[in-house]
Amino acid sequence: MSNKREFTAPFFTLNPKSYLYGDEALALALYADELAIEFDIDLFFTAQHADIARIKQATKRLIVTAQHIDAIKPGRGMGKILPESVKSAGAEATFLNHAENPLTQADLTKAIERANEVGLITIVCADSIHDAELIAHLKPDIIVAEQTELIGTGMTADEEYMRQSNQIIHRISPTTQVLQAAGISTEDDIRKAIRSGAGGTGGTSGIVCAEDPKATLHSMIKALVQ
Template identity: 60%
Template sequence: MSALSLRAPFFVVNPKSYLYGDALLSLAKKADELAHSYDLDILFTAQLIDLPSIVARFPHLIACAQMMESLQPGRGMGHVLPEALAAAGVGATFLNHAENPLTVHELAATVARARELDIRSVVCADSVEEGTWIAHLHPDIMVCELTSLIGTGTTADEAYMRESTQAVKAISPQTQVLQAAGISTPDDVYRAIACGADGTGGTSGIVAADNPHQVLEDMIAALVRARADFY
Protein backbone atom coordinates (compact mmCIF):
# COMPACT_ATOMS: atom_id res chain seq x y z
CA MET A 1 0.00 0.00 0.00
CA SER A 2 1.03 3.61 -0.54
CA ALA A 3 2.58 5.57 2.31
CA LEU A 4 -0.41 7.88 1.95
CA SER A 5 -2.97 5.09 2.32
CA LEU A 6 -5.52 5.50 5.08
CA ARG A 7 -6.40 2.84 7.63
CA ALA A 8 -9.51 1.16 6.31
CA PRO A 9 -12.31 1.58 6.84
CA PHE A 10 -12.04 5.36 6.93
CA PHE A 11 -14.63 8.12 6.94
CA VAL A 12 -14.98 11.50 5.21
CA VAL A 13 -16.93 14.39 6.71
CA ASN A 14 -17.55 16.78 3.82
CA PRO A 15 -19.50 19.91 4.84
CA LYS A 16 -19.02 21.47 1.37
CA SER A 17 -20.33 25.04 1.69
CA TYR A 18 -23.03 24.24 4.24
CA LEU A 19 -20.77 25.04 7.19
CA TYR A 20 -17.93 27.45 7.87
CA GLY A 21 -16.38 29.25 10.81
CA ASP A 22 -17.61 28.35 14.29
CA ALA A 23 -20.29 25.92 13.13
CA LEU A 24 -17.75 24.00 11.07
CA LEU A 25 -15.22 23.94 13.91
CA SER A 26 -17.87 22.58 16.27
CA LEU A 27 -18.50 19.61 13.98
CA ALA A 28 -14.76 19.14 13.45
CA LYS A 29 -14.26 18.98 17.23
CA LYS A 30 -16.80 16.15 17.42
CA ALA A 31 -15.14 14.33 14.52
CA ASP A 32 -11.73 14.73 16.16
CA GLU A 33 -13.03 13.20 19.39
CA LEU A 34 -14.49 10.25 17.50
CA ALA A 35 -11.32 9.68 15.48
CA HIS A 36 -9.33 9.59 18.71
CA SER A 37 -11.80 7.44 20.66
CA TYR A 38 -12.17 4.80 17.95
CA ASP A 39 -8.61 5.04 16.56
CA LEU A 40 -9.67 5.54 12.96
CA ASP A 41 -8.84 7.90 10.09
CA ILE A 42 -11.29 10.71 9.34
CA LEU A 43 -10.83 13.13 6.47
CA PHE A 44 -12.51 16.46 7.21
CA THR A 45 -13.04 18.90 4.34
CA ALA A 46 -13.40 22.62 4.84
CA GLN A 47 -13.38 25.95 3.10
CA LEU A 48 -9.82 27.04 2.33
CA ILE A 49 -9.93 29.77 4.97
CA ASP A 50 -10.91 27.26 7.68
CA LEU A 51 -8.32 24.59 6.87
CA PRO A 52 -5.50 26.06 9.02
CA SER A 53 -7.83 26.02 12.03
CA ILE A 54 -8.64 22.36 11.41
CA VAL A 55 -4.92 21.55 11.27
CA ALA A 56 -4.08 23.57 14.38
CA ARG A 57 -6.93 22.47 16.63
CA PHE A 58 -7.74 18.89 15.69
CA PRO A 59 -4.70 16.62 15.51
CA HIS A 60 -6.69 13.43 14.97
CA LEU A 61 -8.27 14.64 11.73
CA ILE A 62 -6.77 14.74 8.25
CA ALA A 63 -7.53 18.20 6.91
CA CYS A 64 -8.80 17.94 3.35
CA ALA A 65 -9.14 20.71 0.78
CA GLN A 66 -12.28 20.66 -1.34
CA MET A 67 -10.23 21.33 -4.46
CA MET A 68 -6.72 22.06 -5.69
CA GLU A 69 -5.08 23.05 -8.96
CA SER A 70 -1.91 22.14 -10.79
CA LEU A 71 -0.60 25.69 -10.39
CA GLN A 72 3.14 26.20 -9.93
CA PRO A 73 4.54 28.95 -7.66
CA GLY A 74 4.53 32.30 -9.44
CA ARG A 75 1.72 33.84 -11.40
CA GLY A 76 -1.80 32.55 -10.81
CA MET A 77 -4.01 35.13 -9.13
CA GLY A 78 -7.16 33.60 -7.66
CA HIS A 79 -6.06 29.97 -7.96
CA VAL A 80 -5.21 27.37 -5.30
CA LEU A 81 -1.49 26.69 -5.00
CA PRO A 82 -0.61 23.12 -3.93
CA GLU A 83 2.49 24.26 -2.04
CA ALA A 84 0.36 26.59 0.08
CA LEU A 85 -1.91 23.72 1.08
CA ALA A 86 1.04 21.49 1.93
CA ALA A 87 2.68 24.25 3.98
CA ALA A 88 -0.55 24.70 5.94
CA GLY A 89 -0.57 21.01 6.87
CA VAL A 90 -3.39 19.93 4.56
CA GLY A 91 -3.17 16.18 4.01
CA ALA A 92 -5.63 15.55 1.18
CA THR A 93 -7.68 17.20 -1.53
CA PHE A 94 -10.84 16.34 -3.39
CA LEU A 95 -10.63 16.57 -7.18
CA ASN A 96 -13.18 16.35 -9.99
CA HIS A 97 -16.27 16.47 -7.77
CA ALA A 98 -19.50 16.75 -9.73
CA GLU A 99 -19.89 20.28 -8.34
CA ASN A 100 -16.39 21.25 -9.51
CA PRO A 101 -15.33 19.00 -12.42
CA LEU A 102 -11.89 19.18 -14.04
CA THR A 103 -10.75 18.73 -17.61
CA VAL A 104 -8.83 15.54 -18.36
CA HIS A 105 -5.60 17.51 -18.69
CA GLU A 106 -6.05 19.42 -15.43
CA LEU A 107 -7.07 16.32 -13.50
CA ALA A 108 -3.99 14.38 -14.60
CA ALA A 109 -1.71 17.33 -13.86
CA THR A 110 -3.24 17.97 -10.43
CA VAL A 111 -3.03 14.33 -9.34
CA ALA A 112 0.65 14.47 -10.27
CA ARG A 113 1.17 17.70 -8.31
CA ALA A 114 -0.55 16.22 -5.25
CA ARG A 115 1.79 13.22 -5.45
CA GLU A 116 4.83 15.52 -5.56
CA LEU A 117 3.77 17.13 -2.28
CA ASP A 118 2.47 14.06 -0.42
CA ILE A 119 -1.09 15.37 -0.51
CA ARG A 120 -3.61 12.57 -0.88
CA SER A 121 -5.64 12.84 -4.08
CA VAL A 122 -9.33 12.00 -3.58
CA VAL A 123 -10.74 11.82 -7.09
CA CYS A 124 -14.44 11.55 -7.92
CA ALA A 125 -15.89 9.44 -10.74
CA ASP A 126 -19.50 9.41 -11.90
CA SER A 127 -19.63 5.95 -13.46
CA VAL A 128 -17.79 2.64 -13.70
CA GLU A 129 -16.44 3.75 -17.09
CA GLU A 130 -15.13 7.07 -15.78
CA GLY A 131 -13.70 5.38 -12.71
CA THR A 132 -11.90 2.86 -14.90
CA TRP A 133 -10.26 5.66 -16.90
CA ILE A 134 -9.30 7.71 -13.84
CA ALA A 135 -7.82 4.62 -12.16
CA HIS A 136 -4.99 4.79 -14.71
CA LEU A 137 -3.88 8.01 -12.96
CA HIS A 138 -3.43 5.96 -9.75
CA PRO A 139 -5.05 8.41 -7.34
CA ASP A 140 -4.75 7.65 -3.66
CA ILE A 141 -8.51 7.45 -3.21
CA MET A 142 -11.29 7.10 -5.77
CA VAL A 143 -14.79 8.29 -4.92
CA CYS A 144 -17.18 6.11 -6.91
CA GLU A 145 -20.42 8.04 -6.60
CA LEU A 146 -23.21 8.51 -9.09
CA THR A 147 -23.83 12.25 -9.50
CA SER A 148 -27.56 11.62 -9.71
CA LEU A 149 -27.57 10.36 -6.11
CA ILE A 150 -25.57 13.14 -4.45
CA GLY A 151 -27.64 14.77 -1.73
CA THR A 152 -30.67 12.58 -2.35
CA GLY A 153 -30.42 10.30 0.66
CA THR A 154 -30.51 7.34 -1.74
CA THR A 155 -27.38 5.23 -2.05
CA ALA A 156 -26.15 3.26 -5.05
CA ASP A 157 -27.27 -0.36 -5.13
CA GLU A 158 -24.91 -3.08 -3.98
CA ALA A 159 -24.17 -4.23 -7.52
CA TYR A 160 -22.87 -0.78 -8.49
CA MET A 161 -20.78 -0.45 -5.34
CA ARG A 162 -19.16 -3.83 -5.87
CA GLU A 163 -18.66 -3.39 -9.62
CA SER A 164 -17.17 0.10 -9.41
CA THR A 165 -14.85 -0.89 -6.55
CA GLN A 166 -13.61 -3.96 -8.40
CA ALA A 167 -13.10 -2.00 -11.64
CA VAL A 168 -10.81 0.49 -9.90
CA LYS A 169 -8.88 -2.19 -8.01
CA ALA A 170 -8.31 -4.21 -11.20
CA ILE A 171 -6.33 -1.31 -12.68
CA SER A 172 -4.87 0.35 -9.59
CA PRO A 173 -4.83 -2.09 -6.66
CA GLN A 174 -3.24 0.46 -4.32
CA THR A 175 -6.02 3.00 -4.88
CA GLN A 176 -8.52 2.99 -2.02
CA VAL A 177 -12.19 3.24 -2.92
CA LEU A 178 -14.77 5.44 -1.21
CA GLN A 179 -18.48 4.79 -1.72
CA ALA A 180 -20.37 7.84 -0.49
CA ALA A 181 -23.25 9.16 -2.64
CA GLY A 182 -26.49 9.45 -0.70
CA ILE A 183 -25.07 8.14 2.60
CA SER A 184 -27.52 9.33 5.24
CA THR A 185 -27.92 6.60 7.87
CA PRO A 186 -25.69 4.29 9.92
CA ASP A 187 -27.05 1.37 7.89
CA ASP A 188 -25.82 3.08 4.71
CA VAL A 189 -22.35 3.36 6.24
CA TYR A 190 -22.27 -0.30 7.23
CA ARG A 191 -23.56 -1.46 3.83
CA ALA A 192 -20.93 0.51 1.91
CA ILE A 193 -18.13 -1.21 3.81
CA ALA A 194 -19.87 -4.58 3.53
CA CYS A 195 -19.86 -4.12 -0.25
CA GLY A 196 -16.07 -3.83 -0.31
CA ALA A 197 -15.42 -0.11 0.01
CA ASP A 198 -12.35 1.06 1.90
CA GLY A 199 -14.24 4.05 3.22
CA THR A 200 -17.42 6.09 3.13
CA GLY A 201 -18.67 9.46 4.32
CA GLY A 202 -21.40 12.02 4.21
CA THR A 203 -22.46 15.61 3.66
CA SER A 204 -26.16 16.52 3.80
CA GLY A 205 -27.01 13.38 5.75
CA ILE A 206 -24.92 14.86 8.54
CA VAL A 207 -25.06 18.65 8.25
CA ALA A 208 -28.78 18.86 7.43
CA ALA A 209 -29.80 16.61 10.33
CA ASP A 210 -31.53 18.00 13.41
CA ASN A 211 -28.56 16.84 15.49
CA PRO A 212 -25.48 16.58 13.23
CA HIS A 213 -23.19 15.57 16.11
CA GLN A 214 -25.38 12.61 17.03
CA VAL A 215 -25.77 11.51 13.41
CA LEU A 216 -22.00 11.62 12.96
CA GLU A 217 -21.49 9.62 16.13
CA ASP A 218 -24.02 7.01 14.98
CA MET A 219 -22.37 6.75 11.56
CA ILE A 220 -18.93 6.30 13.08
CA ALA A 221 -20.30 3.60 15.39
CA ALA A 222 -21.61 1.79 12.31
CA LEU A 223 -18.19 2.13 10.66
CA VAL A 224 -16.56 0.60 13.72
CA ARG A 225 -19.02 -2.32 13.61
CA ALA A 226 -18.15 -2.84 9.94
CA ARG A 227 -14.45 -2.73 10.80
CA ALA A 228 -14.97 -5.51 13.32
CA ASP A 229 -16.97 -7.60 10.88
CA PHE A 230 -14.93 -7.16 7.69
CA TYR A 231 -11.36 -6.25 8.68
Protein backbone atom coordinates (compact mmCIF):
# COMPACT_ATOMS: atom_id res chain seq x y z
CA MET A 1 0.00 0.00 0.00
CA SER A 2 1.37 3.43 -0.91
CA ASN A 3 1.90 5.95 1.85
CA LYS A 4 -1.00 8.30 2.45
CA ARG A 5 -0.86 11.82 3.77
CA GLU A 6 -1.56 11.91 7.48
CA PHE A 7 -4.37 14.06 8.87
CA THR A 8 -5.71 14.79 12.32
CA ALA A 9 -9.01 15.77 13.89
CA PRO A 10 -10.71 18.13 13.96
CA PHE A 11 -10.69 18.43 10.18
CA PHE A 12 -12.92 20.20 7.68
CA THR A 13 -14.11 19.35 4.18
CA LEU A 14 -15.03 22.02 1.67
CA ASN A 15 -16.82 20.38 -1.24
CA PRO A 16 -17.76 22.80 -4.05
CA LYS A 17 -19.12 19.91 -6.18
CA SER A 18 -19.94 21.46 -9.57
CA TYR A 19 -20.90 24.87 -8.20
CA LEU A 20 -17.37 26.20 -8.78
CA TYR A 21 -14.63 25.41 -11.27
CA GLY A 22 -11.66 27.14 -12.88
CA ASP A 23 -10.78 30.58 -11.55
CA GLU A 24 -13.61 30.67 -9.00
CA ALA A 25 -12.64 27.31 -7.52
CA LEU A 26 -9.00 28.39 -7.38
CA ALA A 27 -9.86 31.64 -5.61
CA LEU A 28 -11.80 29.83 -2.89
CA ALA A 29 -9.09 27.18 -2.60
CA LEU A 30 -6.45 29.86 -2.05
CA TYR A 31 -8.51 31.40 0.73
CA ALA A 32 -9.20 27.99 2.27
CA ASP A 33 -5.46 27.33 2.19
CA GLU A 34 -4.84 30.57 4.13
CA LEU A 35 -7.35 29.45 6.78
CA ALA A 36 -5.82 25.97 7.01
CA ILE A 37 -2.45 27.59 7.71
CA GLU A 38 -3.83 30.27 10.06
CA PHE A 39 -5.82 27.83 12.19
CA ASP A 40 -3.42 24.90 11.74
CA ILE A 41 -6.05 22.41 10.61
CA ASP A 42 -6.33 19.77 7.92
CA LEU A 43 -8.76 21.01 5.30
CA PHE A 44 -9.92 18.77 2.46
CA PHE A 45 -10.86 20.71 -0.68
CA THR A 46 -12.64 18.74 -3.39
CA ALA A 47 -12.04 19.85 -6.94
CA GLN A 48 -13.20 19.09 -10.41
CA HIS A 49 -10.69 16.64 -11.87
CA ALA A 50 -9.54 19.22 -14.41
CA ASP A 51 -8.70 21.65 -11.58
CA ILE A 52 -6.76 19.29 -9.29
CA ALA A 53 -3.26 20.03 -10.60
CA ARG A 54 -3.81 23.79 -10.75
CA ILE A 55 -5.11 23.95 -7.17
CA LYS A 56 -2.41 21.65 -5.85
CA GLN A 57 0.35 23.74 -7.40
CA ALA A 58 -1.08 26.98 -5.99
CA THR A 59 -1.67 25.85 -2.39
CA LYS A 60 0.50 24.75 0.52
CA ARG A 61 -1.64 23.13 3.23
CA LEU A 62 -4.85 21.95 1.57
CA ILE A 63 -5.53 18.26 1.10
CA VAL A 64 -6.65 18.45 -2.51
CA THR A 65 -9.35 15.85 -3.04
CA ALA A 66 -10.82 14.18 -6.10
CA GLN A 67 -14.61 14.02 -6.19
CA HIS A 68 -14.53 10.42 -7.47
CA ILE A 69 -12.31 7.68 -8.85
CA ASP A 70 -13.13 4.45 -10.64
CA ALA A 71 -11.72 1.04 -9.79
CA ILE A 72 -9.69 0.69 -12.97
CA LYS A 73 -6.00 0.13 -13.64
CA PRO A 74 -3.85 1.66 -16.39
CA GLY A 75 -5.00 0.29 -19.73
CA ARG A 76 -8.59 0.01 -20.88
CA GLY A 77 -11.34 2.11 -19.34
CA MET A 78 -12.29 4.94 -21.69
CA GLY A 79 -14.11 7.73 -19.85
CA LYS A 80 -13.34 6.37 -16.38
CA ILE A 81 -11.34 8.19 -13.70
CA LEU A 82 -7.99 6.43 -13.23
CA PRO A 83 -6.76 6.58 -9.60
CA GLU A 84 -3.14 6.96 -10.72
CA SER A 85 -4.08 10.01 -12.82
CA VAL A 86 -5.59 11.98 -9.93
CA LYS A 87 -2.71 10.98 -7.67
CA SER A 88 -0.23 12.16 -10.31
CA ALA A 89 -2.12 15.45 -10.66
CA GLY A 90 -1.66 16.11 -6.93
CA ALA A 91 -4.77 14.73 -5.27
CA GLU A 92 -4.17 13.16 -1.86
CA ALA A 93 -7.71 11.98 -1.18
CA THR A 94 -10.89 10.99 -2.95
CA PHE A 95 -14.60 11.00 -2.19
CA LEU A 96 -16.53 7.84 -3.01
CA ASN A 97 -20.21 6.85 -3.00
CA HIS A 98 -21.67 10.34 -2.68
CA ALA A 99 -25.46 10.42 -2.95
CA GLU A 100 -25.06 12.21 -6.29
CA ASN A 101 -22.70 9.50 -7.57
CA PRO A 102 -23.52 6.26 -5.71
CA LEU A 103 -21.65 2.98 -6.13
CA THR A 104 -22.69 -0.62 -5.72
CA GLN A 105 -21.11 -2.41 -2.76
CA ALA A 106 -18.89 -4.37 -5.15
CA ASP A 107 -17.70 -1.27 -7.01
CA LEU A 108 -17.14 0.60 -3.76
CA THR A 109 -15.03 -2.23 -2.37
CA LYS A 110 -12.87 -2.23 -5.49
CA ALA A 111 -12.56 1.57 -5.53
CA ILE A 112 -11.37 1.62 -1.91
CA GLU A 113 -8.82 -1.07 -2.73
CA ARG A 114 -7.49 0.92 -5.70
CA ALA A 115 -7.33 4.13 -3.65
CA ASN A 116 -5.33 2.30 -1.00
CA GLU A 117 -2.97 0.95 -3.65
CA VAL A 118 -2.09 4.41 -4.98
CA GLY A 119 -2.11 6.17 -1.61
CA LEU A 120 -5.32 8.20 -1.68
CA ILE A 121 -7.22 8.92 1.55
CA THR A 122 -10.71 7.42 1.18
CA ILE A 123 -13.71 9.56 2.16
CA VAL A 124 -16.80 7.38 1.76
CA CYS A 125 -20.37 8.62 2.08
CA ALA A 126 -23.08 6.69 3.93
CA ASP A 127 -26.71 7.79 3.74
CA SER A 128 -28.03 5.89 6.77
CA ILE A 129 -26.82 4.20 9.93
CA HIS A 130 -27.30 0.81 8.26
CA ASP A 131 -25.24 1.97 5.27
CA ALA A 132 -22.54 3.33 7.60
CA GLU A 133 -22.39 -0.02 9.38
CA LEU A 134 -21.85 -1.90 6.11
CA ILE A 135 -19.24 0.56 4.86
CA ALA A 136 -17.34 0.51 8.15
CA HIS A 137 -16.40 -3.11 7.44
CA LEU A 138 -14.46 -1.84 4.40
CA LYS A 139 -12.35 0.29 6.78
CA PRO A 140 -12.12 3.53 4.80
CA ASP A 141 -10.15 6.40 6.26
CA ILE A 142 -13.24 8.60 6.71
CA ILE A 143 -16.96 7.86 6.59
CA VAL A 144 -19.27 10.78 5.85
CA ALA A 145 -22.41 10.08 7.87
CA GLU A 146 -24.95 12.21 6.05
CA GLN A 147 -28.61 11.55 5.46
CA THR A 148 -29.31 12.05 1.77
CA GLU A 149 -32.60 13.84 2.30
CA LEU A 150 -30.82 16.60 4.28
CA ILE A 151 -28.18 17.43 1.66
CA GLY A 152 -28.50 21.07 0.58
CA THR A 153 -31.48 21.75 2.86
CA GLY A 154 -29.74 23.72 5.60
CA MET A 155 -31.14 21.16 8.07
CA THR A 156 -28.79 18.83 9.93
CA ALA A 157 -29.30 15.44 11.51
CA ASP A 158 -30.16 15.47 15.21
CA GLU A 159 -27.41 14.83 17.73
CA GLU A 160 -28.73 11.36 18.59
CA TYR A 161 -28.31 10.27 14.96
CA MET A 162 -24.82 11.73 14.95
CA ARG A 163 -23.79 10.01 18.17
CA GLN A 164 -25.28 6.68 17.13
CA SER A 165 -23.59 6.66 13.73
CA ASN A 166 -20.27 7.67 15.31
CA GLN A 167 -20.48 4.83 17.81
CA ILE A 168 -21.41 2.15 15.27
CA ILE A 169 -18.62 3.14 12.89
CA HIS A 170 -15.98 3.29 15.64
CA ARG A 171 -17.07 -0.05 17.07
CA ILE A 172 -16.52 -1.78 13.73
CA SER A 173 -13.52 0.21 12.51
CA PRO A 174 -11.78 2.14 15.32
CA THR A 175 -9.28 3.69 12.90
CA THR A 176 -11.98 5.22 10.68
CA GLN A 177 -12.71 8.88 11.31
CA VAL A 178 -16.30 10.10 11.09
CA LEU A 179 -17.34 13.26 9.29
CA GLN A 180 -20.82 14.49 10.16
CA ALA A 181 -22.24 16.46 7.27
CA ALA A 182 -25.45 17.25 5.29
CA GLY A 183 -27.10 20.59 5.82
CA ILE A 184 -24.13 22.15 7.64
CA SER A 185 -24.49 25.91 7.22
CA THR A 186 -23.90 27.67 10.56
CA GLU A 187 -21.40 27.84 13.39
CA ASP A 188 -23.90 26.06 15.62
CA ASP A 189 -24.09 23.20 13.10
CA ILE A 190 -20.32 22.88 13.28
CA ARG A 191 -20.35 22.78 17.08
CA LYS A 192 -23.14 20.20 17.13
CA ALA A 193 -21.26 17.89 14.76
CA ILE A 194 -18.03 18.03 16.75
CA ARG A 195 -19.88 17.79 20.08
CA SER A 196 -21.37 14.50 18.88
CA GLY A 197 -17.91 12.96 18.79
CA ALA A 198 -17.19 13.31 15.07
CA GLY A 199 -13.65 13.91 13.90
CA GLY A 200 -14.71 16.48 11.36
CA THR A 201 -17.45 18.19 9.43
CA GLY A 202 -17.84 20.22 6.25
CA GLY A 203 -20.15 21.86 3.80
CA THR A 204 -21.07 22.70 0.23
CA SER A 205 -24.07 24.91 -0.52
CA GLY A 206 -24.03 26.42 2.96
CA ILE A 207 -20.69 27.93 2.00
CA VAL A 208 -20.49 28.34 -1.77
CA CYS A 209 -24.06 29.65 -2.06
CA ALA A 210 -23.76 31.99 0.92
CA GLU A 211 -23.87 35.76 0.36
CA ASP A 212 -20.20 35.90 1.40
CA PRO A 213 -18.63 32.43 1.01
CA LYS A 214 -15.24 33.49 2.41
CA ALA A 215 -16.73 35.04 5.54
CA THR A 216 -18.95 31.99 6.05
CA LEU A 217 -16.01 29.62 5.66
CA HIS A 218 -13.95 31.69 8.10
CA SER A 219 -16.66 31.62 10.76
CA MET A 220 -17.10 27.86 10.34
CA ILE A 221 -13.40 27.11 10.65
CA LYS A 222 -13.16 29.36 13.69
CA ALA A 223 -16.07 27.50 15.31
CA LEU A 224 -14.41 24.18 14.48
CA VAL A 225 -11.13 24.95 16.19
CA GLN A 226 -12.82 26.49 19.21
